[in-house]
Amino acid sequence: MDRSQRKMDHIQHALATNEQQTNSFDEIRFVPNSLPNIYYGNLNLDVNLASFRLASPILINAMTGGAAATTTINQKLAIIAREKGLAMAVGSQMAALRDPSVRDSYSVVRKENPHGILFANIGAEATVEQALAAVEMLEADGLQIHLNVMQELLMPEGDRDFTGYLERIQRIRDQVPVPVLVKEVGFGMAKETIGKLIDIGIPMIDIGGRGGTNFAKVENMRRSTPLPMFDDWGLTTVESLLEARDWMEHGSSFIATGGIRHGLDVAKALALGADAVGIAGGFLRIVQTQSIEDALHTVDEWHHQLRVAMTALGIKRLKDFLHVPMILSGRSYDYAQQRQIDVSSLANRD
Template identity: 65%
Template sequence: MERSQRKMDHIRFTLETREETESFWDDISFPPNSLPNIYYGNIELGTTLAPFALDSPIIINAMTGGAAATTEINRALAVIARERGLAMAVGSQMAALRDEAVSHSYQVVRKENPTGLIFANLGAEATVDQAMRAVEMIEADGLQIHLNVMQELLMPEGDRDFRGYLDHICEIKEKLPVPVMVKEVGFGMAKETIGQLIEAGISLLDVGGRGGTNFAKVENKRHHLPMAMFENWGFTTAESLLETEPWRGRHAAFIATGGIRNGLDAVKAIALGASAVGIAGSILRLVQTSPLEMCLEYVDLWHHQMRVAMTALGAATVKELQEVPVLITGKTAEKGRLRGWNLEGYARRGSKSRADS
């Protein structure tokens, strides 16, 4: 199957594969703070993913490219990123490296957002030369290297050989002139993987957990012999964030992608240790079904929801939000006890009030 057709299949089946109304985020809650001593108008949503400073913790995460029809999707996403100051990543650029004719479907992002923060994207099988070309193609500020082992295994034409991935990542990081981020595409990260990447010098990680776009379901829809038993494979985003705890404050920053439905989910992810949150499927549905102005209104609504939650918690900044007490219950807590997470420590963290905020 041609890559362009595969890209269109991914878009179609992603739109057909609806996110669940009930979510693992429902296992995460906060003790109420009836005396937050804070002013909504002073809430600061800026965050840091060293060396990048972001105006908003919301990132439009990697989705598409590589087919003529995806050009308009990426154009719309780039305009939203530009108008609301959001960082953005393009989808895997391997299609354009193999067929220059589709490179415009990625380059449109930089054309529409000439000064914004943009990440290029390739899989861990990529060479240094391919990584260089992907960055140059869109004048990217950084590179995402995505990990998608289960998706490849379920993909009819997917890869089956995953040897040397960590070596490739290390070599690209050493030789690329821009920062490198490693991201999971939706199956989550365990502490064992996180530790390997951090030891290799990767300081930006997107834990990309189960709960958003389910690429196991997407690939099963493309296969005449689907393997539905793998559709719940991996860690949720919340579980993956809890796996990052040993490396907090050690010059590593974490992004939470997967199942972010609204601003409150984003706040929960940050309280569990994320510095930013990635949104993909929900904003893809928006640009495919709504006019641009409505898409911009939804981003404004997500920001408003975040400010409401942060005000109610007495957290004026992302850094303060990462220190508020958070309650972890349900299936997330059950798995947490097996993995040795300090659930009581999260519940008993001290929240900080800001006088005269």
């Protein structure tokens, strides 16, 4: 099967595997503030992500490209990013690096959003030369390097050799002229992995946890002999953020992707230490099922929901979420206990 058909299969199956109605964010509650002493209209949604200053903590995360039919999807996403001031990443550009005929399915985002913050995207198997070409293709402001070991293992035509990944990432980080972001695609990150990335100076890390688009299920839908026992592989987004807690004072910025359904989930991720959140499946659905006008309204609603949470908690700036007390329960709490992650302080923050 060629890469273009694979890209279309991924979109079809991603849409078919509906977003979970519940996920790990439901195991978090904020301690309410009945005297917030604040005005909704005075809130600030600006955020610092490494060297970038963003107007919103919401990023349109990597989704697609590499087929003629995906050009329209990326075009719509770029329009939303432009109109709402959102940073945006494209899907893996390896397809265009191997087949220049699909280059426009990626470069369209820069045409539609000439002044926005855009991230190029390659896999950890890429060379420095491929990384530079991906950045040039978009005139990108940053570069995502995605990690998707389980997806590759389940993909019928996927990679089987993952040796040298960390060394390749370091070479790319040292030689590309833009900041590098390393992201998981939905299987989460443990503190051991995060530590290795910080040790080589990666300025942005997307912990990409389980809870959103499930690429194990997507690839199993493409297999003649599925391996469904791996459908729930990995860590949830909440578990991954807990794993990152010990590394959040080491200079890297963290993005939480995986199962962000609405503005309250954004608030919970920020309160767990994320600097920003990524949404992929949610954006794919709205551009495939809504007009541009309705999609823009949906983004406004997400921002409104975030502002409601901020007002109810009495905070004016996103970084103040780190001082809001929150209660962790259920499987996420049990996980933290077994991994010896101290979460007691979360409930008693001032």
